[in-house]
Amino acid sequence: MLRNLVTFPGAALLLSLGGEAFAAEPVRSGPPNAPEQTPAFDGQTRAPALDGDVTLTATPVAEGLAHPWGLAFVDNDMALVTERAGRLRAVDLQTGTLSAPIEGLPEIDARGQGGLLDVVLDPDFSSNRRIYFSYAEPRGDGENGTSVARGVLSQDHARLSDVEVIFRQTPAWNSTKHFGATLTWDDQNRLYVTLGERSLPEPRQLAQDLDTHLGKVVRIHADGSIPDDNPFAGGQNGSVEKGGLPEIWSYGHRNVQGAALNPASGELWTIEHGPRGGDELNVPEAGHNYGWPVITYGEDYSGAPIGEGVTAREGMEQPIYYWDPVIAPGDMTFYQGDRFPGWEGDLIIASLSPGGLVRLTLDSKRVSGEQRLLEKLGRVRDVEEGPDGALWVLTDSSNGALVRITPNGE
Incomplete structure (x- = not known):
C-alpha cells in the first residue's frame, strides 16, 4: 500500500466526531449565480454549517487511474474500479x-x-460472480446512449464472460455529455438506473417526454425485465394513469450521477447536476416529475435563464435541497459505520467543484447541517463506505487515485 499520508487541517475542515456543533452561518460558498431566486421553504439551501475540532487523513492506495468513475468492493481485499477510457480494473x-x-x-x-x-x-x-456496469454505447452515425450490461467475472479477475446488454436508453443522440449512469439496487434486488438528458437544448426538452428515457430514473429487474408495479407499467400496483415507457420510475431530471438507498427508509435518494447553480438532492417518488428543464434553480452557462426562469410550477416536485453555486456532485453514500463517531446516517457526497466531500446531516427528508471536507483532494467522482468502515474515494483526473479516508490519528 502507498504510504503517502496527507492530513488536511484548518477551520474549513474541522469535524465534530462526538458531540455535534453547528455554526450559525451556512458554509462559505460564494454568492449565488441567481440571487433573485428564493427557496421554496426554509432550509432548502445553505443549511447551517457544521463545526468541530477533528481533521481527516487521506491515504492514496492506488494511483495511475485514468479518470476513474465507479467503485465496487469485491471483498475486504479487492475492489473493482472503472476508468472512463473503457477499462475495468x-x-x-x-x-x-x-x-x-x-x-x-x-x-x-x-x-x-x-x-x-x-x-x-x-x-x-x-x-x-455477476457484475453490472453502465457505459456510453456507440449506436452508429456518431450517436450513442447509456446502456447497462452484465457479465460473469472470472475467479482470477482477468475477464468477463456471458456479457449481455439488459437496458438501452432511447433515443440515441449525437452528444458526448450527460449520460447519468449511476446503478443502485433496492432492498428487493431491483436495479435503479439514472439517465442524463444529453445536455443539448433539443434533447433536454425530452426530460419531460414519457416516451423517452432521457432525463429519467428507470427501475428494472436484474435481467432487464420490468417490475409490474412501476408507475407506467400498467400493472395492478401502477399508480399513474397516463402513458409512458414502463421502465420509467421518475422524470424531469437533468444529469443524475449520484444515487443511494437510504438504509433507514429503503427509499432511493438521488443527486443531480444543475446548470450554473441548481444542483439538486431529491427523493424520487414513483411517477413524479422533477421539473427539468421547466423549473430549476440557477441559470444557464451563458448567464441567461433556463426557459422562463421559474423555480416552481404546479405538478412539479421541489428538491429537498439545492446548491447555488454548485458542488458538481458525483456519487454519494449514507454512512453506516462507527469509524467516524456521530456520522451514522449522514449523507456523504463526492464533489467535483470545488472538490472534496460534502457531508449533510439529516432530519428525515430535510437537511439540517452541511460541511465541506478535503477540498484539496480536487475532483472527487465517487465515494463509498468500505468493508473496513473507512471512506474510499476516486479522484477524477488523468492520473486519478483510489484514496482511503479515516479520522486523523488512525
Missing part, C-alpha cells in the same frame, strides 16, 4: 496493485463525458 486494497484491464467488455464510446461509468456487484455475487 481489479485493485488489491492491501498493496495498491492494479490488474491489467479486464477482458470481455463491449464496445464503448469514450468521447467527452462518456466511457465506462458505474459498476456494481450482483446481490448474489458470492454465488454467481
Whole structure:
C-alpha cells in the first residue's frame, strides 16, 4: 500500500466526531449565480454549517487511474474500479496493485463525458460472480446512449464472460455529455438506473417526454425485465394513469450521477447536476416529475435563464435541497459505520467543484447541517463506505487515485 499520508487541517475542515456543533452561518460558498431566486421553504439551501475540532487523513492506495468513475468492493481485499477510457480494473486494497484491464467488455464510446461509468456487484455475487456496469454505447452515425450490461467475472479477475446488454436508453443522440449512469439496487434486488438528458437544448426538452428515457430514473429487474408495479407499467400496483415507457420510475431530471438507498427508509435518494447553480438532492417518488428543464434553480452557462426562469410550477416536485453555486456532485453514500463517531446516517457526497466531500446531516427528508471536507483532494467522482468502515474515494483526473479516508490519528 502507498504510504503517502496527507492530513488536511484548518477551520474549513474541522469535524465534530462526538458531540455535534453547528455554526450559525451556512458554509462559505460564494454568492449565488441567481440571487433573485428564493427557496421554496426554509432550509432548502445553505443549511447551517457544521463545526468541530477533528481533521481527516487521506491515504492514496492506488494511483495511475485514468479518470476513474465507479467503485465496487469485491471483498475486504479487492475492489473493482472503472476508468472512463473503457477499462475495468481489479485493485488489491492491501498493496495498491492494479490488474491489467479486464477482458470481455463491449464496445464503448469514450468521447467527452462518456466511457465506462458505474459498476456494481450482483446481490448474489458470492454465488454467481455477476457484475453490472453502465457505459456510453456507440449506436452508429456518431450517436450513442447509456446502456447497462452484465457479465460473469472470472475467479482470477482477468475477464468477463456471458456479457449481455439488459437496458438501452432511447433515443440515441449525437452528444458526448450527460449520460447519468449511476446503478443502485433496492432492498428487493431491483436495479435503479439514472439517465442524463444529453445536455443539448433539443434533447433536454425530452426530460419531460414519457416516451423517452432521457432525463429519467428507470427501475428494472436484474435481467432487464420490468417490475409490474412501476408507475407506467400498467400493472395492478401502477399508480399513474397516463402513458409512458414502463421502465420509467421518475422524470424531469437533468444529469443524475449520484444515487443511494437510504438504509433507514429503503427509499432511493438521488443527486443531480444543475446548470450554473441548481444542483439538486431529491427523493424520487414513483411517477413524479422533477421539473427539468421547466423549473430549476440557477441559470444557464451563458448567464441567461433556463426557459422562463421559474423555480416552481404546479405538478412539479421541489428538491429537498439545492446548491447555488454548485458542488458538481458525483456519487454519494449514507454512512453506516462507527469509524467516524456521530456520522451514522449522514449523507456523504463526492464533489467535483470545488472538490472534496460534502457531508449533510439529516432530519428525515430535510437537511439540517452541511460541511465541506478535503477540498484539496480536487475532483472527487465517487465515494463509498468500505468493508473496513473507512471512506474510499476516486479522484477524477488523468492520473486519478483510489484514496482511503479515516479520522486523523488512525
